[in-house]
Amino acid sequence: MARAVSTRTRLTFTVIGWLVGFVIFFPILWTVLTSFKSEGAAIATPPQFLFFEWTAENYVEVNSRSDYLKHFMNSVVISLGSTLLGLLIAIPAAWAMAFAPTKRTKDVLLWMLSTKMLPAVGVLVPIYLLFRDAGLLDTRIGLVLVLTMANLPIIVWMLYTYFREIPGDILEAARMDGASLAKEIIYVLTPMAVPGIASTLLLNIILAWNEAFWTLNLTAAKAAPLTAFIASYSSPEGLFWAKLSAASTLAIAPILIMGWFSQRQLVRGLTFGAVK
Amino acid sequence: MGEIRLEKVHKAFGSTVVIPEIDLEIADNEFVVFVGPSGCGKSTLLRLIAGLEDTTSGRILIDGEDMTARSPAKRGLSMVFQSYALYPHMSVYKNIAFPLKMAGADKAAIDEKVRNAARILNLTDYLDRRPGQLSGGQRQRVAIGRAIVREPKAFLFDEPLSNLDAALRGSMRLEISELHHQLNTTMIYVTHDQVEAMTMADKIVVLNAGRIEQVGSPLELYRSPRNLFVAGFIGSPRMNLVQGIEAEKMGAATIGVRPEHLQLSTESGHWKGRVGVAEHLGSDTFLHVDIDGIGQLTARADGEFALRHGETVYLTPSPERLHRFDDAGNALS
Numbered sequence: 040m041a042r043a044v045s046t047r048t049r050l051t052f053t054v055i056g057w058l059v060g061f062v063i064f065f066p067i068l069w070t071v072l073t074s075f076k077s078e079g080a081a082i083a084t085p086p087q088f089l090f091f092e093w094t095a096e097n098y099v100e101v102n103s104r105s106d107y108l109k110h111f112m113n114s115v116v117i118s119l120g121s122t123l124l125g126l127l128i129a130i131p132a133a134w135a136m137a138f139a140p141t142k143r144t145k146d147v148l149l150w151m152l153s154t155k156m157l158p159a160v161g162v163l164v165p166i167y168l169l170f171r172d173a174g175l176l177d178t179r180i181g182l183v184l185v186l187t188m189a190n191l192p193i194i195v196w197m198l199y200t201y202f203r204e205i206p207g208d209i210l211e212a213a214r215m216d217g218a219s220l221a222k223e224i225i226y227v228l229t230p231m232a233v234p235g236i237a238s239t240l241l242l243n244i245i246l247a248w249n250e251a252f253w254t255l256n257l258t259a260a261k262a263a264p265l266t267a268f269i270a271s272y273s274s275p276e277g278l279f280w281a282k283l284s285a286a287s288t289l290a291i292a293p294i295l296i297m298g299w300f301s302q303r304q305l306v307r308g309l310t311f312g313a314v315k
Numbered sequence: 316m317g318e319i320r321l322e323k324v325h326k327a328f329g330s331t332v333v334i335p336e337i338d339l340e341i342a343d344n345e346f347v348v349f350v351g352p353s354g355c356g357k358s359t360l361l362r363l364i365a366g367l368e369d370t371t372s373g374r375i376l377i378d379g380e381d382m383t384a385r386s387p388a389k390r391g392l393s394m395v396f397q398s399y400a401l402y403p404h405m406s407v408y409k410n411i412a413f414p415l416k417m418a419g420a421d422k423a424a425i426d427e428k429v430r431n432a433a434r435i436l437n438l439t440d441y442l443d444r445r446p447g448q449l450s451g452g453q454r455q456r457v458a459i460g461r462a463i464v465r466e467p468k469a470f471l472f473d474e475p476l477s478n479l480d481a482a483l484r485g486s487m488r489l490e491i492s493e494l495h496h497q498l499n500t501t502m503i504y505v506t507h508d509q510v511e512a513m514t515m516a517d518k519i520v521v522l523n524a525g526r527i528e529q530v531g532s533p534l535e536l537y538r539s540p541r542n543l544f545v546a547g548f549i550g551s552p553r554m555n556l557v558q559g560i561e562a563e564k565m566g567a568a569t570i571g572v573r574p575e576h577l578q579l580s581t582e583s584g585h586w587k588g589r590v591g592v593a594e595h596l597g598s599d600t601f602l603h604v605d606i607d608g609i610g611q612l613t614a615r616a617d618g619e620f621a622l623r624h625g626e627t628v629y630l631t632p633s634p635e636r637l638h639r640f641d642d643a644g645n646a647l648s
Contacts (some may be wrong), residue, residue, distance in 0.1 A: 206400065214414050
């Protein structure tokens with residue numbers, strides 16, 4: 040029997056839901072608003088919410104001072120590259136763990152995840168030295184590699200969870216039908232796991248897009264993505280809140296738009312298996 | 316051809332032995348049913364034949380060729396799974412065509428075979444649908460269609476009807492039996508349902524704890540069970556088993572008599588008892604009779620037989636239909 044919920048309870052929960060949503064969204068809203076203020080209005084007390092002189096000068100200034108498109112392209116290449124490379128490695132790995140598990144599979148998964156518990160700065164020096172010696176500093180390929188490694192445990196975990204939901208019988212049927220291992224993965228497993236793979240892909244693009252530690256420490260100018268573009272507007276000449284906000288808005292806009300259009304896919308993928 | 320021979324096949328998962336050692340011969344075109352209680356190793360045995368599990372030791376020969384180390388696809392067998400195992404993202408047409416596509420057949424040949432299989436299985440109208448849009452029985456037919464198009468040496472069925480309701484199970488049972496006659500191919504069928512085994516099989520293999528208890532035709536197993544396990548497993552309702560003084564009087568540790576081989580009388584007979592529960596099936600009535608010193612026995616009466624709870628009834632076993640077993644549970648000649 041469906042649980043009876045009164046209109047009043049429903050209303051209360053709706054209001055609470057909107058409030059929580061607003062609180063979470065507020066920093067982004069404030070950044071966007073600030074990007075349209077003059078530097079004076081940006082630091083005014085009390086803060087001005089909507090009634091200020093709107094201006095687009097920060098965007099003009101930011102675009103004249105730095106090459107947004109170059110940073111944008113770097114972000115695209117690095118986040119897409121690291122996610123696709125990660126999927127290429129993680130799909131077979133997750134297949135093995137989900138469909139041919141051993142006594143140690145859980146340990147391996149936990150061990151992989153444990154690498155995410157280590158503060159990244161703990162391995163900064165060795166990675167930096169390795170990158171320097173291999174000539175990978177400030178290169179897109181270097182960042183693709185490091186972000187693949189950083190996000191691989193999450194990709195494997197997510198895919199493993201989705202694959203576990205796929206009945207083993209179906210893969211065995213494919214085997215009986217003459218499918219080789221590669222064909223079994225290409226024709227049967229992957230199409231069945233599309234919602235899971237898509238949400239893994241989206242989530243990892245977002246993670247890689249927003250990653251700031253490695254992208255700031257391993258790049259200078261050539262391969263610097265949008266995170267470095269934002270960072271270049273902080274500190275040295277004092278804080279310019281309005282310009283920093285304009286840079287931030289420009290940096291998060293693409294991923295926000297992508298997230299907005301793919302939210303159904305993301306939610307479906309993230310709740311895959313939980314609701315049948 | 317589809318002759319299958321198992322030679323000293325042994326299977327263990329780590330230290331757990333599932334199949335101690337089995338020798339079995341399955342002739343070409345034979346319909347063989349593996350039957351036994353849950354966990355008896357019947358599905359494992361089928362999966363060993365299919366190649367989905369590796370044997371720990373022993374050999375599996377198909378048409379005289381050693382297939383023990385061959386991959387499932389190279390054994391020339393088709394399997395129908397309990398869960399149907401259809402590809403949910405493919406249409407019925409693509410599901411049936413999949414094995415042919417994997418074998419690299421050309422489009423025209425695929426189309427001809429798929430349509431032919433669909434015609435045999437009454438699936439022509441559903442070729443464009445996805446498995447999710449089909450009923451249980453239709454899904455099972457698609458799974459069979461996928462098995463047919465490969466023209467295998469033998470079909471392997473792993474409890475294919477257990478997800479269907481009782482009525483559908485009955486009609487699918489008939490369809491599979493008809494298909495066997497139509498295709499004239501070896502079929503190995505795993506079930507825990509002895510009614511399926513009795514009605515479909517040319518030969519039944521009764522399994523218990525990974526061992527073969529008896530191999531024979533349905534009527535052989537019914538008439539001459541080799542031991543207590545087979546006696547208790549084959550036949551519905553179960554055979555009545557009596558131990559103690561009554562059995563000793565007949566020179567056995569246990570005697571067995573089927574419900575249909577007990578004569579009923581309201582006046583006289585071998586054992587006197589009181590009617591407990593009476594199950595009226597229309598054509599038959601099964602009486603559960605409490606007898607002092609023996610316990611409860613089940614007897615079959617005709618559908619019109621009317622005795623009420625607590626009334627006295629006499630049961631007499633037909634001597635020529637009486638089964639006698641020794642201390643170890645083996646049948647005495």
